[in-house]
Amino acid sequence: MALCGLLLILPASSILEPAAAAGTSAFVKPAPNVAPVEDPPRASESPTGETHPARLALERNPIYDESNPDYLRLQRIDEAMRFVKRDAIGFPDWMVALRSGAISPRAGLSTTERMDVFDLDIVMKNTKEMPYVLFPHQSHTLWLDCSNCHPRPFLPKAGSNPVSMSQIFRGEYCGMCHDRVAFITFFSCDRCHSVAQGVSAQKK
Numbered sequence: 227m228a229l230c231g232l233l234l235i236l237p238a239s240s241i242l243e244p245a246a247a248a249g250t251s252a253f254v255k256p257a258p259n260v261a262p263v264e265d266p267p268r269a270s271e272s273p274t275g276e277t278h279p280a281r282l283a284l285e286r287n288p289i290y291d292e293s294n295p296d297y298l299r300l301q302r303i304d305e306a307m308r309f310v311k312r313d314a315i316g317f318p319d320w321m322v323a324l325r326s327g328a329i330s331p332r333a334g335l336s337t338t339e340r341m342d343v344f345d346l347d348i349v350m351k352n353t354k355e356m357p358y359v360l361f362p363h364q365s366h367t368l369w370l371d372c373s374n375c376h377p378r379p380f381l382p383k384a385g386s387n388p389v390s391m392s393q394i395f396r397g398e399y400c401g402m403c404h405d406r407v408a409f410i411t412f413f414s415c416d417r418c419h420s421v422a423q424g425v426s427a428q429k430k
């Protein structure tokens with residue numbers, strides 16, 4: 227499963243915090259039990275002149291101990307990711323990487339297993355003033371099993387799961403993976419909230 231690889235690369239809770247602290251939106255709060263992070267450095271403090279708060283947080287490198295002599299033997303993320311296309315905010319776009327064949331995770335321990343790909347889009351409309359959420363089964367079942375989501379955290383019945391953003395930011399529902407191993411929720415509202423309200427439901 228590809229997820230363990232992704233986990234190393236996206237230290238999500240630490241990325242979420244600086245932006246959440248900026249107070250863009252009142253309901254967006256970091257998980258209560260994560261260590262406080264100081265304000266992101268200003269652009270002038272960044273060796274690469276980076277300004278986006280998400281990438282600044284990555285640059286600050288909260289995971290590794292830079293004083294460890296073996297630190298320099300680790301492969302740098304930019305080197306490891308140089309063949310992977312970036313998403314709109316500059317992080318690796320794992321869906322593009324998968325679909326283009328840049329990565330090809332195994333479906334199981336043996337080489338014979340195949341993913342059970344399921345092509346069903348679900349439009350979730352409990353979004354207040356935001357565009358509706360389009361949940362694509364196809365993108366997820368290319369590398370996840372039905373049992374990763376059904377019956378927990380999602381009962382397999384459209385509209386039967388009361389999902390709120392605060393729960394997602396706390397790591398429930400979509401937030402079990404998004405912000406943790408999949409793309410960062412705070413910076414990518416539009417990747418989930420992708421269907422304008424009042425427009426007919428299905429994508430294709």
Ligand code: HEC
Nearest residue numbers: 350351352353354359389390391400404411412414415418
């Ligand atoms: C990983 C997917 C995902 C991302 C990214 C995402 N949302 Fe949501 N959002 C959802 C889902 C799912 C719901 C619930 C929809 C439903 O139950 O019908 C929701 C519901 C909402 C709601 C209504 C419910 C509530 O809690 O108030 C608002 C407002 C909202 N989102 C705003 C945002 C904003 C602003 C962002 C970016 C900072 C964002 N969302 C990013 C998936 C996402």
Ligand code: HEC
Nearest residue numbers: 342344348361366370371372375380382383384385386387
């Ligand atoms: C990454 C999470 C995830 C995975 C993996 C997943 N689903 Fe779902 N599934 C959902 C969500 C989210 C919904 C919508 C729930 C809602 O609207 O409250 C849903 C809804 C459904 C529904 C209800 C459709 C309807 O119209 O009522 C069925 C059936 C379903 N899934 C089957 C499957 C099957 C079969 C698989 C594996 C091949 C699968 N799902 C894999 C998240 C997932």
Ligand code: HEC
Nearest residue numbers: 320321359360361365374399400402403404408409417418
């Ligand atoms: C079990 C883990 C898991 C859950 C739960 C989950 N996702 Fe994802 N999702 C992923 C992974 C892994 C990817 C691919 C990695 C990435 O794009 O960062 C992904 C990608 C996506 C994409 C991009 C699809 C594309 O083709 O570009 C969208 C949109 C998305 N998820 C929405 C949602 C929404 C909405 C929910 C909740 C209703 C949800 N996801 C729940 C793991 C999950």
